[in-house]
Amino acid sequence: MEQYIEFFTNHIGLGLIWVGIAVMLIMSWFKSKFxxxxxxxxxxxxxxxxxxxxxxxxxxxxxxxxxxxxxxxxxxxxxxxxxxxxxxxxxxxxxxxxxxxxxxxxxxxxxxxxxxxxxxxxxxxxxxxxxxxxxxxxxxxxx
Missing domain, CATH: 3.40.250.10 (Rhodanese-like domain)
Known part of the structure; x- marks a missing residue:
């Protein structure tokens, strides 16, 4: 877990992109199910x-x-x-x-x-x- 925190603090832009992609995948999955x-x-x-x-x-x-x-x-x-x-x-x-x-x-x-x-x-x-x-x-x- 510490590695994730270190990555996010050192690479804020990449971390935000990663979180954005994860949110889009989850939203897409929910949309397809409902x-x-x-x-x-x-x-x-x-x-x-x-x-x-x-x-x-x-x-x-x-x-x-x-x-x-x-x-x-x-x-x-x-x-x-x-x-x-x-x-x-x-x-x-x-x-x-x-x-x-x-x-x-x-x-x-x-x-x-x-x-x-x-x-x-x-x-x-x-x-x-x-x-x-x-x-x-x-x-x-x-x-």
Missing amino acids: TPIKQVNPQQLTMAVNRENAVVLDIRAQADFNKGHIANSVHLASEKAKQKEFSTIEKYKNDPIIVVCVTGMTASGVADSLFKAGFTQVSTLTGGVGAWQSAGLPMTSGK
Whole structure:
């Protein structure tokens, strides 16, 4: 314990950075545990689609979607997602929805907007389409 105190007194700037990172990690953990938006892995996505008729909502660019996407996924233009224009997917409001993007980063913001717009069961695919492909799962091409 004395070494920590000595380090902090000798390196106040580094100590504050270390404490800041620790606080951010703890806050991130709490946020992920208490958010209504859950994260699913590719296997959980497959089970949700097969057992609960979940809808996969792909928010990548149209060109990327056309090159390859998860089978039966619904495309929502990224412009509409950013503008919170969800009228084209209103019919899925009470269905489980799993939002998918390239890496999983953009999906969380869109999922939060969907939840605030009244969509009741919203999740995101951890790692996005990249995680799907890394798991060796199939993609379909075309519209």
